[in-house]
Amino acid sequence: MKKILISALVAVLLAACSDKQASVSTTAEPDTLAGTYIANMGGITTPVIKITGSGAQTEIFTLVDNQWVKSPGPVQNVSKDEFEKAGNVKVDGTFIAVRSGMTFVAEVPKGWSDGKFTTKTGFFTVYPAGPLELTRQ
Template sequence: MIMFKYFAAVLFALTLAACGDRAASSDPLVGSWGVKDGDVVKPFFKVEKNGEHYTISEYKDGKWQPENEQVAAMTPADLEKVSGRKESGDVVGVQGNSFAFFRVPVGWSVPGFASKTGYVLFVPIKLVDMQRVAS
């Protein structure tokens, strides 16, 4: 009887793992992101990925609204334009015409800004530290 319980528990765990969205969970940018306001993280935008293509939705009036902006993966040269210096390591980020969203080491900094979370949104002339919004 004990062996059956262990077998059932393992089977259940494998079933849950198979149901997960592997593509989204392996991409550190995919998810809902917000800005901390006091003790609350207010939803701001959502990154989704379908195959190799990213899409962005903005949180407006209490719901997610897809943006029509073209979104592409960032290159090291793109991040260099934002930071003003050559960056070491891989670049994980997406960008459009009006924004760039990227992952950096916690503590990454440029004059006047230091990331506490490692996820940064760059909009014209401003860097914003982003936090994942609980689903």
């Protein structure tokens, strides 16, 4: 049975907390993910993540108590290979992902799925309860 997407992303996020920089790809363009992302949280559509800047000036923010809070640490690219190996999953097509601290945002082909999770928009993040579909505004 295929590992659940959350297992893959927990591994990716734990790797982000380590000091190991060797597995971090610099080929993806984090600024291609710039924008504000909304999600349906319990039937309510709300902003949850904002990515600003480009290149080395890219920053990721999460909405906490109606305030945008910067994720700690530098923004790092997550390579397609790193993601696929960590979760024993396959992504056919475009894959762009970044992480900072415990925040992870990815763009995959629309309709990509892993087990019970399928993304219609092509954007997702991971919350403690599992993957969460995002829509870029």
